[in-house]
Amino acid sequence: MAKYCTLNGVILGKETQSLARGAVQRIAVRTIQSRTSTASSVPVLQDVRYNKDSNVVVTQWQTGEDESTSWPCAWLRDNCRCDDCFLGTSGQRLLIGQLLDPNVTSLNTQVTDGNLNIEWSDGHRSSYCPTFLYERRFTESNRAALVAPEKIHDVFWNTERMMGRLPTDTFHNLLTDDEALYAWIRHLEGTGIFLITETPTEKGMIEKLANKVAFLRTTNYGRDFNVHAKVNSSNAAYTSRTLGLHTDLPFYMYCPGMQMLHCIKQVETKGGDNQFTDGFYVANWMKEHHPVEFDILCKTPVRWADAGTDFHEFHLLYTVPIISLDDDGNVSRITYNNQARDSTMLTSVDDTISFYRAMRLWDDLLFHENNHIKFKLAEGEIICFHNFRVLHGRTGYKTITEGERILQGGYLDWDELMSRRRLLQNKLGYQKYYHAK
Ligand SMILES: [Fe+2]
Ligand SMILES: [Zn+2]
Numbered sequence: 001m002a003k004y005c006t007l008n009g010v011i012l013g014k015e016t017q018s019l020a021r022g023a024v025q026r027i028a029v030r031t032i033q034s035r036t037s038t039a040s041s042v043p044v045l046q047d048v049r050y051n052k053d054s055n056v057v058v059t060q061w062q063t064g065e066d067e068s069t070s071w072p073c074a075w076l077r078d079n080c081r082c083d084d085c086f087l088g089t090s091g092q093r094l095l096i097g098q099l100l101d102p103n104v105t106s107l108n109t110q111v112t113d114g115n116l117n118i119e120w121s122d123g124h125r126s127s128y129c130p131t132f133l134y135e136r137r138f139t140e141s142n143r144a145a146l147v148a149p150e151k152i153h154d155v156f157w158n159t160e161r162m163m164g165r166l167p168t169d170t171f172h173n174l175l176t177d178d179e180a181l182y183a184w185i186r187h188l189e190g191t192g193i194f195l196i197t198e199t200p201t202e203k204g205m206i207e208k209l210a211n212k213v214a215f216l217r218t219t220n221y222g223r224d225f226n227v228h229a230k231v232n233s234s235n236a237a238y239t240s241r242t243l244g245l246h247t248d249l250p251f252y253m254y255c256p257g258m259q260m261l262h263c264i265k266q267v268e269t270k271g272g273d274n275q276f277t278d279g280f281y282v283a284n285w286m287k288e289h290h291p292v293e294f295d296i297l298c299k300t301p302v303r304w305a306d307a308g309t310d311f312h313e314f315h316l317l318y319t320v321p322i323i324s325l326d327d328d329g330n331v332s333r334i335t336y337n338n339q340a341r342d343s344t345m346l347t348s349v350d351d352t353i354s355f356y357r358a359m360r361l362w363d364d365l366l367f368h369e370n371n372h373i374k375f376k377l378a379e380g381e382i383i384c385f386h387n388f389r390v391l392h393g394r395t396g397y398k399t400i401t402e403g404e405r406i407l408q409g410g411y412l413d414w415d416e417l418m419s420r421r422r423l424l425q426n427k428l429g430y431q432k433y434y435h436a437k
Contacts, residue, residue, distance in 0.1 A: 041063070042130070042131060043061055043062075043063070043130045043131060043133075043134035044061065044062040044063065044114065044130060045059055045060070045061065045062070045111045045114060045115075045116060045130045045133075046060045046061060046062045046111075047059070047060035047111065048060070048109045048110065048111050048116055050106045050109050051070070052105070054070075055072070055073050055103070055105055056070040056071055056072055056073065057070070057071045057073060057076060057106055057109055057116075057118065058070050058071070059071065059116060059133065061130075061134070069133075069138065069139065070138060071138065073104050073105055073106055073120075074100070074101075074102045074104060076106075076118060076126065076128070077100060077101070077104045077120055077122070077124070077126065078093075078095065078100055079093075079128075079136075080095065080124065080126040081126070081127070081128065081129075081132065082124075082125075082126060082127070085124075085126075101121075101122055104120055104121050104122055105120070105121040106118050106119070106120060106121070107119045107120065107121055114129075114130060115128060115129055115130065116128040116130070116133060148431065149425060149430075149431040152186070152189040152190050153190055154190060154280065155190050155191045156278055156280050156281035156284060157191060157278045157281055158278065158370055158371050159369065159370050159371060159372060162191075162193070162276075162278070162373050163373050166193065166194070166195045166373075167183075167187045167191065167193070167194050167195070168194070168195045168196070168197060169183070169184060169194075169196060169197070170196065170197050170198040171196050171197070171198050171199035171200070171205065171209070171380075171382065172198060174196060174209060174212065175208065175209065175212060178424055178427060178428060179428060181212055181213075181420070181424060182421060182424040182425065182428060182430070184196075184384075185213075185417050185418075185420060185421040185424070186421065188258055188384060188385075188386055188417065189386075189417075189418075189421070191278075192278060192280075192385055192386030192389040192390040193276060193278075193383070193384070193385045193386070193390050194383075194384045194385075195381060195382070195383055195384075196381065196382040196383075196384065197380065197381055198380055199262060199380045199382050200380070201263075201264050201265070201379050201380050202264065203226075203264065203408050205262050205382070205408070206224050206260050206262050206382070206408055206409065206410035207223070207224060207410065209260065209382070210260070210410060210412050212420075213412055213416055213417055213420045214412070214413075214416035214417075214419065214420060215416070216410045216411065216412065217256045217257075217410075217411040217412060217413045217416075218311075219249055219252070219256060219311070219411065220249075220306065220310055220311055220312065220314040220316060221234075221235065221310050221311055222311035223410070224408055224409060224410040225408070225409050225410070226406060226407070226408050226409075227261070227405075227406070227407040227408070227409055228404075228405055228406045228407070229404075229405070234308050234309065234310040235310070235339075236339045237339075237394075240271075240272075240396055240397050240398065240405075241396050242393075242394065242395055242396040243339070243393050243394040244338050244339075244363070244367075244393050245275060245276075245277050245336075245363075245366045245367060245372065245391035245392065245393040246336055246337035246338060246339065246340075246391055246392065246393065247279070247334055247335055247336055247337055247387050247388070247391055247392075248337070248387050248392075248411075249306075249316075249337075249340075249387075249411075250304035250318065250320070250335045250336070250341075251304040251305050251306045251316040251317055251318045251340055252316060252318060253318050254413075255318075255387065255388065256387055256411030256412075256413060257386070257387055257388060257411070257412065257413045257414035257415075257417065258384060258385065258386055258387055258411060258412045258413075258414065258417060259384070259385055259387050259392070259409060259410075259411055260382050260383070260384045260409060260410050260412070261274075261377070261382065261383050261384075261392075261407050261408075261409045262381075262382040262407060262408045262409070263377035263378060263379050263380065263381050263382070263383075263406075264379065264406040264407065264408055265379060265404065265405060265406040266376065266377060266378065266379050266405055267397050267398075267404050267405040269397060269398055270397070271395050271396050271397030271398060272376060272394065272395065272396075272397035272405050273374050273375065273376045273394065273395045274374070274375060274376065274377055274383060274392060274393070274394055275367075275372050275373070275374045275392065275393040275394065275395070276372060276373050276374075276383075276385060276390055276391070276392050276393075277366045277367075277371050277372040277373075277390065277391045277393075278371075278389065278390055279331075279334035279336070279366070279389050279390065279391050280331050280334070280389050281371065282362070282366055282371055283297075283323050283331040283334065284331060285365065285371075286361070286362065286365060287331075290358075290361060292358075293357070293358035293361050293362070294323070294358075296354055296355055296358040297321060297322040297323045297355075297358050297359065297362055298321055298322075298323045298324070298325055299321060300321055300322070300347060300351065300355045300358075301319045301320070301321060301346045301347070302319065302320065302321060302322060302335070302341060302342075303317060303318075303319050303341075303342040303344055303345070303346065304317070304318050304319070304320070304335065304337065304340050304341060304342060305317045305318075305340060305342040306340050317342070319346070320333075320335050321335070322334065322336050322359070322362065332388075333388045334388060334389055334391065335388075336362070336366075336391060338363075366391055372393075374395075377407070387411070388414075
């Protein structure tokens with residue numbers, strides 16, 4: 001029986017395999033979720049009635065945990081599946097908003113041949129199959145079931161939790177095994193970092209991997225990019241200097257979601273190590289121990305900019321604080337890149353002084369020995385990381401000629417990654433997604 005490995009108490013996968021190489025032991029992960037397909041029996045409608053006072057249709061199910069369900073008339077009319085209201089081939093609504101009466105009422109309801117049939121006050125007639133309705137029940141339990149497949153258990157990590165526990169799989173497995181591809185995406189969602197091994201040391205492998213998901217995200221640096229020391233470079237990454245921990249391309253409103261760096265050639269001399277820090281872990285730690293500085297980083301608008309010529313001519317500018325919060329006050333995004341932080345400020349003199357103190361604390365925490373992991377990528381490895389969350393850096397290195405260290409990089413957007421994950425989830429039978437159809 002395969003073993004499950006856990007990180008911070010969360011099940012990450014089975015089939016653990018420790019690979020000791022230098023200071024880093026990686027855990028091979030093939031599958032991170034057992035099959036949870038809900039093979040339920042087909043629901044059967046027993047009865048239906050119309051409640052005029054609350055303008056809802058109430059259905060009675062023959063079996064099931066929610067035996068009676070109420071349906072707002074406006075919702076039922078809105079989701080009519082006839083050819084006039086719905087395009088079955090695309091799964092899209094044809095009914096335009098101006099034709100939907102929010103106060104539409106039911107003139108007649110009945111169950112015929114197992115389906116719910118309704119005659120509406122606007123003269124339209126609709127028919128609904130019980131499975132369609134059952135999957136959309138307005139109940140607490142169904143709401144929980146609908147959002148469950150999207151729930152990712154974020155595993156925040158520091159050095160102790162991640163050193164020697166980097167989730168890992170081979171390039172071959174990711175390209176040939178759906179379960180491996182699924183586990184890879186899930187890990188990127190949950191821990192924000194993943195190491196791929198045994199990749200051919202030639203260019204184009206990043207694109208091959210991206211094509212298993214969707215397509216590479218093109219940016220001002222091209223469809224993919226090569227990181228090596230260049231003369232007259234268009235980006236600090238294209239030098240051999242130390243790069244502080246940062247997220248990439250903060251000057252984009254639609255910032256690339258996930259980055260892949262493929263080590264094709266590594267310098268044999270000292271330096272050129274990669275560093276990674278979980279920005280969510282550090283931000284949460286800061287919130288607890290330095291709430292004033294945390295608040296400053298959440299509220300100070302920072303201008304991130306990049307101008308020049310690479311893939312084409314560009315002048316990109318976006319303003320966003322270093323730490324973004326979601327509606328519930330949870331840390332949802334890190335934007336931090338000293339190379340691309342603009343010198344123009346939108347803050348007062350006093351606020352700017354406070355901001356610098358908070359930012360210095362933030363940078364110190366990112367680099368704290370308890371918070372970052374460091375290792376030198378080996379040739380044939382691809383490190384993948386969540387660009388809204390995991391900051392990456394590099395120690396400087398010495399080269400004599402150009403091209404002694406070659407990394408090829410590329411990005412994938414989270415929309416595409418999550419889309420592929422949902423498709424795989426359905427295909428592998430892990431958890432069912434309900435499409436609009
Ligand atoms: Fe970078
Ligand atoms: Zn219709």
